Amino acid sequence: MLQLDSARVVKITTLADRTLRIQLELRELKPEEMASLMFSYMSQEEGVALEEVIVDETETKSPSQRLRGVLFKLWERNKEGLEQFDLYYRKKMGGIIDKLKEKLN
Numbered sequence: 450m451l452q453l454d455s456a457r458v459v460k461i462t463t464l465a466d467r468t469l470r471i472q473l474e475l476r477e478l479k480p481e482e483m484a485s486l487m488f489s490y491m492s493q494e495e496g497v498a499l500e501e502v503i504v505d506e507t508e509t510k511s512p513s514q515r516l517r518g519v520l521f522k523l524w525e526r527n528k529e530g531l532e533q534f535d536l537y538y539r540k541k542m543g544g545i546i547d548k549l550k551e552k553l554n
Contacts, residue, residue, distance in 0.1 A: 461510075 460472040478486065510518070517538065524537045531537040 456476070457474045458471060459474050460470075462470040462472075464470060520538055520541050521534060523541075524531070524534050529537065529540075531540065
């Protein structure tokens, strides 16, 4: 089993089939660990046994990505007559910006 005591999650991407792609940065691996990892990759195994990784989602997504995700969930529940998410997003962001501008006056 590969030890992840010094691994760091640098990126998480959601894929079209609702799976996740997780990019890690690892400390320098021992030759036998590297060989095991490369063997698993080259033999096209389903996955590599890893110890539990704890991910803090706030470190992997920017605040704007998190806001866009929340707006997408709201759009899924109530599209407000807008079939394209991009139009909904622009409308909602415009509303947020207008409210913040009002506070400047």
